[in-house]
Amino acid sequence: MAGTTALPLEQFIASLDNTCLPRILQVCSGVYFQGSIYEISGSEVCFSTGDLIKVIGIELVSVCCENISNDEKFELPINHTGLFKVVPETMPYNTIEEMISLRPVGLESCLPFTFTNHSKMTFDNFTLGAGRTLTVISTEQHEGQEDQVRCHVKGQQGASAEVCIPLSFQGEFSECENEERFTLQEIMSSPCLRSRRFHFVNTTKCEQPLVLSPVYQVHAIMNLRKNILKFPSSLEVDVVDVTEVCKDVNFVTPLSLTEVLSQPDESFPSVVEILECPQARSLFKCSWLPELNRNSHLVFHKKKNTPMVLLSSSKSRKAQQYFLVSEQYGGRFRRRPREFNSVYEVYVASIQAPGLKVSVTRNCEDVEEEGLPSLSVGEQLQVVRCDRMELPCTGSAAQKQSVEALLCQRLQEPDDEDDDDEEEEVKQENEKEEIFLPLYMPGHFVEVLSDNKKYKLRDLGKEFSLPLDVKVVSRDTEIKTDPLFGLASLRIEGAMLEPTIQASLPDSPDHCFEIPTQWISMSVSFTKDPLPWPSDQPPKCHVDRVTEVTDTFFYEFHKQGNPEEAPPPRPPKGNLSSTKSCKKSKKSKADKSKERADKSVPTKKIADLTLNSKKRPPAPPPPPILDDQPPPIVPRKHSVDVTKGKALPNTYVQREDPKKKAALCDVAADVDSDHDYETVDESLMAMMKTAQENVQFF
Numbered sequence: 001m002a003g004t005t006a007l008p009l010e011q012f013i014a015s016l017d018n019t020c021l022p023r024i025l026q027v028c029s030g031v032y033f034q035g036s037i038y039e040i041s042g043s044e045v046c047f048s049t050g051d052l053i054k055v056i057g058i059e060l061v062s063v064c065c066e067n068i069s070n071d072e073k074f075e076l077p078i079n080h081t082g083l084f085k086v087v088p089e090t091m092p093y094n095t096i097e098e099m100i101s102l103r104p105v106g107l108e109s110c111l112p113f114t115f116t117n118h119s120k121m122t123f124d125n126f127t128l129g130a131g132r133t134l135t136v137i138s139t140e141q142h143e144g145q146e147d148q149v150r151c152h153v154k155g156q157q158g159a160s161a162e163v164c165i166p167l168s169f170q171g172e173f174s175e176c177e178n179e180e181r182f183t184l185q186e187i188m189s190s191p192c193l194r195s196r197r198f199h200f201v202n203t204t205k206c207e208q209p210l211v212l213s214p215v216y217q218v219h220a221i222m223n224l225r226k227n228i229l230k231f232p233s234s235l236e237v238d239v240v241d242v243t244e245v246c247k248d249v250n251f252v253t254p255l256s257l258t259e260v261l262s263q264p265d266e267s268f269p270s271v272v273e274i275l276e277c278p279q280a281r282s283l284f285k286c287s288w289l290p291e292l293n294r295n296s297h298l299v300f301h302k303k304k305n306t307p308m309v310l311l312s313s314s315k316s317r318k319a320q321q322y323f324l325v326s327e328q329y330g331g332r333f334r335r336r337p338r339e340f341n342s343v344y345e346v347y348v349a350s351i352q353a354p355g356l357k358v359s360v361t362r363n364c365e366d367v368e369e370e371g372l373p374s375l376s377v378g379e380q381l382q383v384v385r386c387d388r389m390e391l392p393c394t395g396s397a398a399q400k401q402s403v404e405a406l407l408c409q410r411l412q413e414p415d416d417e418d419d420d421d422e423e424e425e426v427k428q429e430n431e432k433e434e435i436f437l438p439l440y441m442p443g444h445f446v447e448v449l450s451d452n453k454k455y456k457l458r459d460l461g462k463e464f465s466l467p468l469d470v471k472v473v474s475r476d477t478e479i480k481t482d483p484l485f486g487l488a489s490l491r492i493e494g495a496m497l498e499p500t501i502q503a504s505l506p507d508s509p510d511h512c513f514e515i516p517t518q519w520i521s522m523s524v525s526f527t528k529d530p531l532p533w534p535s536d537q538p539p540k541c542h543v544d545r546v547t548e549v550t551d552t553f554f555y556e557f558h559k560q561g562n563p564e565e566a567p568p569p570r571p572p573k574g575n576l577s578s579t580k581s582c583k584k585s586k587k588s589k590a591d592k593s594k595e596r597a598d599k600s601v602p603t604k605k606i607a608d609l610t611l612n613s614k615k616r617p618p619a620p621p622p623p624p625i626l627d628d629q630p631p632p633i634v635p636r637k638h639s640v641d642v643t644k645g646k647a648l649p650n651t652y653v654q655r656e657d658p659k660k661k662a663a664l665c666d667v668a669a670d671v672d673s674d675h676d677y678e679t680v681d682e683s684l685m686a687m688m689k690t691a692q693e694n695v696q697f698f
Contacts, residue, residue, distance in 0.1 A: 013233035029238035057219035084198040097167035118172035257517035314489035337447035352465035362444035510539035
């Protein structure tokens with residue numbers, strides 16, 4: 001499309017596709033303003049006469065619908081679900097080929113279609129009169145012959161025939177309205193359909209013919225601007241294609257970090273300018289990140305794939321930290337035992353480390369109904385395999401349930417003071433005891449390690465499976481301040497092969513850092529500035545091997561590595577917990593009734609003494625009370641200090657001391673006594689007397 005013919009921007013962009021890009025356009029229609037300044041996506045855009053625009057991409061976003069009867073315009077999104085029908089042209093076509101050329105190409109719904117002839121048609125010995133309706137069924141191509149269309153013709157009294165008409169046959173032909181329906185996507189994908197007029201199907205929104213034209217979002221750069229421009233193709237400016245004339249014009253080419261990786265190795269080292277800085281909410285917490293500002297410069301030394309590991313510090317009172325560490329890290333690590341808070345965590349660890357040994361760090365009481373064995377502090381268990389176990393239900397066989405459990409072997413029992421031979425044999429048998437631990441069982445375990453060796457970071461990844469708990473025992477001497485040294489515990493969460501760009505600031509070209517291109521979004525452009533060192537004396541680079549990252553990076557990393565991680569198992573659906581609680585409640589009720597019985601011992605004894613004992617003589621009557629004298633008043637106790645905050649006991653009912661109650665139960669019978677009835681305790685008699693007096697008083 002190179003030349004000097006000026007076209008509206010909308011028309012020119014509609015004639016392009018991504019295969020013919022980039023194209024260089026020159027504005028030739030004056031100045032475009034909307035208000036005073038045209039602002040799109042935070043960028044100020046204005047096109048003046050003579051400006052050069054390099055179109056590097058187009059994206060179809062909507063369709064402009066123009067009502068040709070009143071020049072009304074409105075836009076529809078490209079994913080609009082409505083259907084459209086073609087409006088037949090009023091002007092007749094001169095040839096069959098002209099009419100066929102305006103049909104959509106590559107759409108299954110383009111055939112059949114119908115048309116009428118306004119003049120008589122003669123083919124060899126076959127003649128059709130004017131005004132006949134023909135339906136195009138297919139197109140036929142034969143070697144050495146002209147292309148033809150096979151048409152179906154309906155005759156009089158229901159008769160029909162098929163005729164083949166050459167495409168170059170001349171006459172007057174008009175389209176008939178067809179039942180073909182098209183979506184906006186289909187219309188915009190066919191240049192032939194885009195030149196037709198349409199109207200909506202089954203809607204009253206607009207019954208007038210519409211002209212549909214695509215609206216693109218244009219991605220372009222300008223020779224005087226350094227950022228990528230994005231603007232709609234509907235801007236009312238005229239442009240001319242000057243691609244062939246302006247091949248040597250220097251346009252700043254913005255590149256993402258991923259696009260930088262695709263540059264040849266000969267492009268490095270080089271000085272680049274930052275056009276778009278990283279987002280404010282970054283995934284990294286490092287010293288070089290605040291230096292990546294817009295219009296600032298960086299030195300890109302080289303690109304490579306760097307093996308890295310993600311470390312996390314232990315959870316403590318301080319905030320948890322996360323680090324992205326290169327495998328070139330020079331410190332030394334020592335393994336640390338892992339801690340597990342459930343049997344399921346032990347099971348997950350045993351999959352990656354067969355024969356895992358753990359030690360119990362907290363006592364666990366057995367729960368027979370749920371199949372939970374008892375565990376004591378110090379017991380060592382070795383994982384054998386994952387199996388199924390039946391829960392010891394007391395119901396019928398149909399109610400029994402089996403759950404997944406971890407089969408473990410006890411390696412030792414708690415030490416006993418007795419060292420008899422029989423007990424020693426029993427202990428040896430216990431050392432080989434196998435127990436089942438349900439996967440849903442809570443517990444507290446720690447890994448048993450016999451390894452005290454120091455490892456490099458790259459060796460840990462080769463010899464052990466991750467995650468792995470470690471501690472830095474010797475720092476990396478090439479790092480001025482090693483942030484990993486001194487931390488109580490670290491966990492290696494995972495490993496990755498990360499595409500990185502080794503970069504540095506121009507002020508300190510020997511102090512390099514690695515930019516993970518998949519985790520940082522920014523755009524740069526290569527410049528022709530000289531490197532900040534003599535050409536024959538490249539600096540000796542010291543690369544930061546530890547980069548602190550945020551918890552967001554940690555979660556995103558785990559989301560990519562384990563998108564559908566299975567949750568730990570739940571306890572069985574049976575009523576084991578309810579059964580347990582019921583048994584506990586029954587037991588508690590029995591205990592309460594027993595306690596009530598114990599508390600009612602004095603009352604029961606009084607009843608036995610007064611009513612149920614046939615051998616005992618009747619109790620002596622209370623002392624006589626004269627009618628003219630009131631009953632004796634029980635003296636009140638001395639005043640109690642109110643500051644103690646306790647309620648005063650009822651002074652009218654004498655309470656029995658629990659110690660005395662125990663003493664009453666322990667009284668021995670007098671074997672030498674000649675009487676065959678029990679002796680009434682004087683304290684009980686005194687209590688009965690007091691109670692009777694109180695009742696009479698009230």
